[in-house]
Amino acid sequence: MEIEDLDRLTVMELIESITISEASKATGKRTQEITIKYRFIGNLLAETKKDIA
Numbered sequence: 001m002e003i004e005d006l007d008r009l010t011v012m013e014l015i016e017s018i019t020i021s022e023a024s025k026a027t028g029k030r031t032q033e034i035t036i037k038y039r040f041i042g043n044l045l046a047e048t049k050k051d052i053a
Contacts, residue, residue, distance in 0.1 A: 015038060015039065016039045018037075021033040021035075
């Protein structure tokens with residue numbers, strides 16, 4: 001499926017939920033984990049989030 005315009009309605013149809021964790025300053029920098037669950041395919045980054053830094 002090709003999406004030419006990513007508007008609010010399209011995003012609402014594609015995303016099931018967004019979870020934002022509590023902020024942490026354990027390393028001296030403020031960090032926060034954000035998880036996006038997509039409809040029909042789950043969390044795309046669940047297996048690869050260690051690769052994102």
